[in-house]
Amino acid sequence: MPALVAFETIPQLFRGLADHYAGQNRAALRYRDRRSKTWVDIPWDALRDQVHAMAGYFHRRGIRPGDRIAILSENRPEWAITDLATQLLGGINVSLYTSLPPDQVQYIVRDAGARLFVVSTSIQLKKAEKIFDDCPDLEEVITMSELRKEHPAFVRPWEEVLAEGAAYWAEHEAEVAPLAEAVTPDDLSALIYTSGTTGVPKGVMLTHRNFCSNVTSALRTVPFGPEDHHLSFLPLCHSFERTAGYLAVLACGATISYAESIDTVSRDLMEVHPTVLISVPRLFERVYNTLQKSIAEGPEVRRRLFAWAVQAGKQVAARRQAGKAPGPLLQMKYHLAHRLVFSKLHERLGGNLRFAVSGGAALPREVGEFFQAAGLTIIEGYGLTETAPVLTVNPVDRPRFGTVGHVLPGVTIAIQRLSDGQIVGQLSGDDYPSDLTTEEGEILAKGPNIMKGYWNNEEATREAIDADGWYHTGDVGRFDRGYLMITDRIKHMIVSKGGKNIYPGPIEERLKTDAWIDQIVIIGEGREFLTALVVPDFDALEAYARENNLAYDNIEALLAQEAIQKHFSELFRRYSREAAAHEKIRNFRLLSEPFTVENGLMTPTLKPRRRAIEQAYAPLIEEMYAAFI
Known part of the structure; x- marks a missing residue:
């Protein structure tokens, strides 16, 4: 469904949603309290107050439009609060993976010219302290963790920062609040540094238009709604979770719960009972392989029952995809298959999932077909950090496994022959239905979601975006009856x-x-x-x-x-x-x-x-x- 509010910038999105849910005690975010072991809601009113407080502190520290604020944190409410406060001031979010060693953290913080650095745990704080003197633009580190008795003067605790910021906002709101209105769609929102398989990371410059157009288009295709609930565990510093699992989920009015850690996802699924699951193929592959192994090692009668259930599920899926309802006998077989075989799988994933979204890598066809037979459709998408990131996604009612689906509305994809550079076919997301089939070639993309370029790297920008405005993905693929199929990376x-x-x-x-x-x-x-x-x-x-x-x-x-x-x-x-x-x-x-x-x-x-x-x-x-x- 479409977003709840109209927006062209992230400040417009945040302020519109906060106004929409004002006074309703509606949960925007949830987290698991480590001490009480219970899930705690952060309603929209409370989230707005905390974002304003952090924005007030940032402004007090001299942060102005275009300044960079780095975040080194796991998925948690503080990440969203830091990001939204940065966006309200016209600042630029520079997010880092918590797995990065100090030397790579230093490279990114220094290259981005970040002025403030927000970190989570004591482990991440140690990295920040180690690199501080080697980052000339860095002025202060804000930590979410409890401080040691002795710590550098440049380190400030989260709670104190929030308190000081709240007081500043209350006194200077008339000066600070208008900055959000001044943010334009073409202003930079984030620098996302590519992890890369070779060489140093490049800072991808993504604007408010990049993110907001991608969210708006995705919500025309993926049926997120206000009653949905998402468990967030993929890194927020990655464009897939940032767009799909954060901005898009918020935009449709749904609630985000943050997994306590990547190691607790199985437990958190059972406690949160999400309605949508956004993940990478590795999770689905592991569930599938574990189940296959369990069945293979079981008694013959169990193997036969499982094969019968999967066959019934595939027959139902085939009829539904063809626009036909399963007959009474097949429907009865499928209900029995779910009760005897598939119900445990659904319970393991929280018992409440409507569908799942897979991205970041290729989903094996066999895995997708199995989950669909089991009653959980996985819609696979495709994109890159440089495209904010979604370029294509499979429709929920007509997924074709082994493909990455249809081109997103507003986006155009072309296939360029590798041998002579000729474009052999192109398709816009507004052209469907389409039966376009092409030969194989490099995948090129155009649209409002294409990055502005690479930070401080004009040469790399020219290599990625040609004179005609096409972004060269480096991926090889082809169209097959309107669905995009990916072969592999050219460099692989x-x-x-x-x-x-x-x-x-x-x-x-x-x-x-x-x-x-x-x-x-x-x-x-x-x-x-x-x-x-x-x-x-x-x-x-x-x-x-x-x-x-x-x-x-x-x-x-x-x-x-x-x-x-x-x-x-x-x-x-x-x-x-x-x-x-x-x-x-x-x-x-x-x-x-x-x-x-x-x-x-x-x-x-x-x-x-x-x-x-x-x-x-x-x-x-x-x-x-x-x-x-």
């Missing part, structure tokens, strides 16, 4: 020794649906054949070892077991029998350590850093290829 394309172009993404997505695979990276650049580095699902392996009385002293010893190696050998043989000759996987190695943000092998958005992985495991990779010499 493997060129074999024989000159074959191979995109590893679809191969990895297919193999990740195996219950024994947690992470996988395909190797083969300049090689005669493909190989794979595999991080197994250690829980699945250890359960198998217990059931089969396999003795081992550590994970490395378990991975070396003949039965474990045999399972993976058979897995890759099955895949290779159906694969094209140049896409067969001839060898593999099992890794005892996962790819993580902490070890530098994953980006903060949980994408593998392929070059870093290849460097870290260079000897192992050479060993795989040497075995075939």
Whole structure:
């Protein structure tokens, strides 16, 4: 449904919503109190007071339009309060991932020229204190955590800041409040630094128009409404959660609950009972693989019941997608399937979900089809930080798994042939219905959501946005009857020794649906054949070892077991029998350590850093290829 209020800037959005819900005691945000273990509401009136107080403090500290305020925090109400206060003054939000080490925090804060730095826990405060002297524009650090008895003079506690700001706002409201009205759609709202798989991060300059147009268009496609409830756990410093799980949810009048941490999401889902779930594919893949493993290890009667239920669910989904109602007998079968099989899955996800949204990476087709059969449709979207971020999204009533859906209203997507740079087809989000089908090429985009450019980096901006105004995504894809299909990133394309172009993404997505695979990276650049580095699902392996009385002293010893190696050998043989000759996987190695943000092998958005992985495991990779010499 459309937004509750008309807006072209984030201050207009916030003030309109606060006025709309004034005096209604309507919860805008919720959080779990660590001491009482209960969920606490922050009504719109209280949120407005706290945002005004923080804006008052910022103004008192000399923050003016265009100044940058950095935030290093997990998802929590204080993040939203800091952001909204920054927006009201015409300031620019610079958000950082909490997983970043001090040297990367320093680079971003210094490059952005942030004047104030708001941090959450004592861990993040230590990073801020460490880098303070190396950031010449930085004047003060505001911490949400309790201060130690001794701390630097430049550190201020959140509660004191809020109290001082409230007093300042009360006295200077006539001076400060008009700043919100002066913010224009083309003013910068945020600098979001790309995590990147190589090189230093770039600051993506996103305006109020970028965010607000994207939210407005998304709400024309995704049916969020005032009665919805969202559990926020994806990082707010990432454009996907910022637009979809924060601004869009607020704009439609829904409520946001903040997960206590990424580790408590399963518990929080059961306590909050959200109606919508916004996540990355990894969560859905893990739920799917865990369930598949449980069924495979169960008795024959359970396996047959599960297969029967999935088949019934797929038949119902197919009829509904074709615009037809399931017949009485099929409807009865489906209700029975839900009661006997699928109800537990729904309960695990809170028991109240209407649909889920997946973004940030490709959702395996098999996973999407299963959840739809189980009665929970996952609508996959596509976009990049530079596009604020949504470019396409699948319609809830007609999703096509394996695609990223239709172009968003107001956005235009073109496909540019890689060989000669010719545009072979383009589609606007206002053109539907459409049956456009094109050959494969680079995905280009235009629209009001395209970034202004990269901060302090005109050369990178010129490389990304061409003279005709097209933003070059670096992704390869094609239109298939009006739905956009993504092949892979251009920079991820493997060129074999024989000159074959191979995109590893679809191969990895297919193999990740195996219950024994947690992470996988395909190797083969300049090689005669493909190989794979595999991080197994250690829980699945250890359960198998217990059931089969396999003795081992550590994970490395378990991975070396003949039965474990045999399972993976058979897995890759099955895949290779159906694969094209140049896409067969001839060898593999099992890794005892996962790819993580902490070890530098994953980006903060949980994408593998392929070059870093290849460097870290260079000897192992050479060993795989040497075995075939």
